[in-house]
Amino acid sequence: MKVNTRVLAALSGGLAVLLAVSACGDDTGKKRDEWAKGVCDQAAVQIKKIDDSNNSLGQVDSGGKPADVQSADAAAFQSAADAFGSLSAIFTKAGPAPGDDGKTFQQNAVTVFHDAATQYAGLKKQIDGLDTRHQAKFADGLKNVSASLQKASAAGQKSRDSLRQGDVGQALAKQPGCRGVVPTASAS
Template sequence: MNKKLVAALSGGAALILALSGCGDDDSKVDDYAKKVCDQVQPQLKKITEANESITSTAADGKPEDIKKADSAAFQQISGAYAAMSDAVEKAGVPPVGDGERIQKDAVKELDATATAYADLKTSVDKLDTKDQAAFAEGLKGIAGDLDKVNKVGDDAIRKLQSGEIGKAMAKQSGCQRPTTSPSPTATKG
């Protein structure tokens, strides 16, 4: 019942984690990227942990457990997006053409994403866990809303990772995708 929600959440988080690019950049752009990425890394970890929390309760969790895990995860993700917005704001204007607009748009969209996740938390908190059918239907609605929220966050990240800034961020360890252990698979032979 929670698989759609997990899939939608994972899709948005994947783009957040995909700050990527390649190439050589001047030191001002590299310094800017380092400033942002050093602040982003702990937030990416929080998003990953929140995804894991949702995933771990999705398969066989009781409605109360799913509601609690989703609510806490959405709160954590909302805070992470807000912190990323603050990091972009505090880093200042990127030293690239149209840097002021890039920064302003990214901050605005990251803030909107943080607010949208807070709204998703409120929606989850209102779900009735005593009625299985209503609970499942409510989760479906939240999964649909989550798809919309992810698009806004994705746009913000795409703007930040474009051009010289994206290339510089790709070189920073703080903006690289956290590694996760692959799931072991059992084979019978």
């Protein structure tokens, strides 16, 4: 009888530990969702700025006056660079997401958005450096900017796709404010 009581006590203790671990898992999921909501609520404004920048790039008349094209593209690139920089800062300030991969995810997100900000700042610098006095030279330069934009967009999309992975990525994907993190770039 004593053996059965000990076995029963051990099983009960094991069940209590299992329930406690399960409860912690649920708690981590809830905390991760709360973390994601906080990040995404802040990110929504920046994501809209990126979308607006990309839309404005698509509306620029590449056959227009070079100075007008340059000005419009430069403004769009600067706006996108600022927004990506803000996203990097949001993830920095948010700290690691709850869970095992939270710190790695956060560091990756900060890097991805910082790199995107740097790329768009580079595009602005590239467009600002074009000679607007000569239509043909400007058109050739614009082709180079367009090629750079396509490369930056492809690399950025691949990097941002990595942010959809794992538990943290799934938590962010559930949040309305984080939809549209991957911009679609159109060249002028």
